[in-house]
Amino acid sequence: CNEDHGYVEGSIRGISTSNATEKVWLISQALGDVAFAYPFSLILFEIQDTLESPPPESQTMKKASIISIVVTTMFYLLCGGSGYAAFGDHTPGNLMTGFGFYEPYWLIDLANACVVLHLVGGYQIYSQPLFANVEQWLAEKLPHRGVLNKDYRLKLPLLAAFRLNPLRLCFRSAYVVTTTVIAIVFPYFNQILGVLGGINFWPLTIYFPVEMYLKQSDIEAWTAKWIMLRTFSAIFLVVTVFALIGSIEGLISAKLS
Numbered sequence: 058c059n060e061d062h063g064y065v066e067g068s069i070r071g072i073s074t075s076n077a078t079e080k081v082w083l084i085s086q087a088l089g090d091v092a093f094a095y096p097f098s099l100i101l102f103e104i105q106d107t108l109e110s111p112p113p114e115s116q117t118m119k120k121a122s123i124i125s126i127v128v129t130t131m132f133y134l135l136c137g138g139s140g141y142a143a144f145g146d147h148t149p150g151n152l153m154t155g156f157g158f159y160e161p162y163w164l165i166d167l168a169n170a171c172v173v174l175h176l177v178g179g180y181q182i183y184s185q186p187l188f189a190n191v192e193q194w195l196a197e198k199l200p201h202r203g204v205l206n207k208d209y210r211l212k213l214p215l216l217a218a219f220r221l222n223p224l225r226l227c228f229r230s231a232y233v234v235t236t237t238v239i240a241i242v243f244p245y246f247n248q249i250l251g252v253l254g255g256i257n258f259w260p261l262t263i264y265f266p267v268e269m270y271l272k273q274s275d276i277e278a279w280t281a282k283w284i285m286l287r288t289f290s291a292i293f294l295v296v297t298v299f300a301l302i303g304s305i306e307g308l309i310s311a312k313l314s
Contacts, residue, residue, distance in 0.1 A: 066145025073146050082310075085303020089251025092258035092300055094133060097125060136161035149227065180233060188232075192224060248308035255301025263293045 074080045101118060110116045140148045212218040243249045267290045270276075276283050 065142045067141045067148075068145075082303045082306050085299050086247060086251045086307045088296060089254040089300035089304040090247055091254070092256030092262075092297065093133060093250045095126075095129070095258070095262065097122070098262040104116060180229075184229075184232070188225070188229060191228060195228070248304050248311055250306025252308060255297055255304055258300075259290075259294050259297035263290055264298075 071080075072083060074083065101122070104121075105114045105118050110115055208220040208222050210218055211221050267286050271283065271286060276286075
């Protein structure tokens, strides 16, 4: 609730708009943000490869996925609901930078430190397929550059010995710097997330898993399960396109306003 006024801000209808069209665009942008918030399918195989059996990896991953989705959804609902209840229509898209105040400073600093920790881990997890493919390609293109491809063992005072690969160090550092600069260039937080969610969600989270399941299970065409899965994929394709169009419209509107 609002601390200054003692009541809950906002309404059950959501953010106030001047017309129905604007409300539709905001709904589509929200769907894009939700789609961006659930990209875990990108790393399911990476995690599953590290599991030992028994029990079967698929059984462990199914249980872990259910728990992860439930916990993540609870955090998202608490964050979104609390923010809207406190600030109503003035709730910023980015809770960390959208306020007009930065007190208490220690809390904001702690939250920013947690964001940095989260992003460092995110780079390591979500970018591993890209890192592996690019580094393998560079190693094949530069096979005689031993200074780049070789691992060097380093020992620093008070730290355990570790291996350092110049190619990995240079490429990954350049990648992080480049993506950070690109992120800074785009100031429209919600709209950018919506566009990214609209691009990634359906093909990576819906289409490929459904197609792999149909192929692996050898489900015949036009059976009840086949129709159900195809319908499921088609519905989310429409939702994803709707979210992508709305997010692009929001990005253009924010740029022109």
